[in-house]
Amino acid sequence: MREKFLPFSIPTIGEEEINEVVDSLRSGWITTGPKVKRFEDAFKEYVGAPHAVPLSSATAGLHLVMLALNLKPGDEVITTPMTFAATVSMIVQAGGKPVLADIEPGTLNIDVNEIRKKITPKTRALVPVHFAGQPCDMDEIFALAKEHNLTVIEDAAHAIGTEYKGARIGSLDSVSVFSFHPIKNITTGEGGMVATRNEQLAEEISLMKFHGMSREAWKRYQASGTPNYDIMMPGFKYNMMDLQAALGVHQLAKLDSFIEMRTVLANFYTEALYEVDEVLTPLEVPYPHRHAWHLYTPLIRIEELTINRDEFMNELKKLNIGSGLHFKAIHHHPFYRETLNVEPGELPHADYASDRILSLPLFPLMTLDDARDVVEAIKTVIARNRK
Numbered sequence: 402m403r404e405k406f407l408p409f410s411i412p413t414i415g416e417e418e419i420n421e422v423v424d425s426l427r428s429g430w431i432t433t434g435p436k437v438k439r440f441e442d443a444f445k446e447y448v449g450a451p452h453a454v455p456l457s458s459a460t461a462g463l464h465l466v467m468l469a470l471n472l473k474p475g476d477e478v479i480t481t482p483m484t485f486a487a488t489v490s491m492i493v494q495a496g497g498k499p500v501l502a503d504i505e506p507g508t509l510n511i512d513v514n515e516i517r518k519k520i521t522p523k524t525r526a527l528v529p530v531h532f533a534g535q536p537c538d539m540d541e542i543f544a545l546a547k548e549h550n551l552t553v554i555e556d557a558a559h560a561i562g563t564e565y566k567g568a569r570i571g572s573l574d575s576v577s578v579f580s581f582h583p584i585k586n587i588t589t590g591e592g593g594m595v596a597t598r599n600e601q602l603a604e605e606i607s608l609m610k611f612h613g614m615s616r617e618a619w620k621r622y623q624a625s626g627t628p629n630y631d632i633m634m635p636g637f638k639y640n641m642m643d644l645q646a647a648l649g650v651h652q653l654a655k656l657d658s659f660i661e662m663r664t665v666l667a668n669f670y671t672e673a674l675y676e677v678d679e680v681l682t683p684l685e686v687p688y689p690h691r692h693a694w695h696l697y698t699p700l701i702r703i704e705e706l707t708i709n710r711d712e713f714m715n716e717l718k719k720l721n722i723g724s725g726l727h728f729k730a731i732h733h734h735p736f737y738r739e740t741l742n743v744e745p746g747e748l749p750h751a752d753y754a755s756d757r758i759l760s761l762p763l764f765p766l767m768t769l770d771d772a773r774d775v776v777e778a779i780k781t782v783i784a785r786n787r788k
């Protein structure tokens with residue numbers, strides 16, 4: 402058994418990040434300022450988006466993008482049940498009615514044919530989530546959106562560095578919301594970014610994110626700024642700090658090397674777990690793409706075992722292997738069970754995955770020996786608990 406506990410994720414923070422944060426602390430400027438601008442520009446360049454808005458989290462980004470839809474009571478927004486609560490909660494907070502469309506069983510991405518079945522005259526927007534860092538079939542989703550005059554909002558929290566048919570997520574003709582939470586592919590502590598080709602939307606979000614003040618209002622304490630300001634609308638406090646962007650600029654520069662290491666580890670898992678009948682490894686999408694490997698999420702076939710998934714995770718923990726849960730399906734949470742009225746059996750693939758999924762340790766500082774320990778522990782737990 403492994404001697405030291407292997408967590409599910411650890412952020413990769415180097416001396417560059419540390420020195421940049423210290424530089425901000427010594428500079429006298431710690432909140433939104435020049436480093437946020439630097440990070441915004443580097444991010445736009447990396448994803449290939451003409452406009453990007455740095456924010457305090459992806460949840461903030463989803464909130465503002467949903468508000469920009471100007472939903473009327475009864476308006477519906479279709480998304481996936483296999484996502485973090487924020488995706489769905491922000492639809493509710495913006496006054497919309499979330500509607501869940503089932504996933505594809507192998508990739509766990511939203512199934513476009515299932516979206517089609519859920520479209521009604523009340524539908525306003527589609528919110529695909531690039532699950533685990535693998536792109537949804539955006540051509541199909543855009544075609545469906547065009548046919549029914551719907552807005553597309555990509556929840557790209559897992560998809561920094563993901564490519565779809567040669568294009569980076571963030572550069573497509575929609576709006577994408579990224580997260581820099583510590584478990585995501587790059588981190589700013591907490592943080593998020595909205596990227597879009599839509600200049601008007603970027604302007605609107607920029608205004609909403611900081612009290613409804615005009616765009617460059619943060620400069621008002623600098624020599625070049627003016628202390629006076631105008632409130633254009635009742636806004637929020639969703640701005641990113643320079644302390645966060647100090648991390649982000651260096652994290653972004655390392656992203657491609659992070660993804661390379663994640664890919665090596667993911668490929669190792671897939672090969673090593675191939676022979677284990679009780680484990681279903683994730684399938685890759687059939688079109689050209691780069692998987693950002695934010696998560697490695699096999700399904701444990703608990704029907705072959707005497708323990709459930711939670712017990713399986715607990716047994717792994719006893720063998721010093723951490724794991725994560727991404728995700729328990731949205732309609733299995735008490736609030737959404739009571740409010741969404743999902744019929745039993747309406748989302749069979751999400752139900753199946755929800756009870757069997759777990760996230761294996763996956764982060765750039767991990768070694769292949771660590772990954773070997775994970776596979777050994779999985780085999781041990783299965784051998785001890787086979788029916």
Ligand SMILES: *Cc1c(COP(=O)(O)O)cnc(C)c1O
Nearest residue numbers: 458459460485487558580581582
């Ligand atoms: C992490 C995550 C979010 C929320 O990101 P924050 O930056 O923590 O607000 C939203 N959607 C998905 C799919 C996520 O995994």
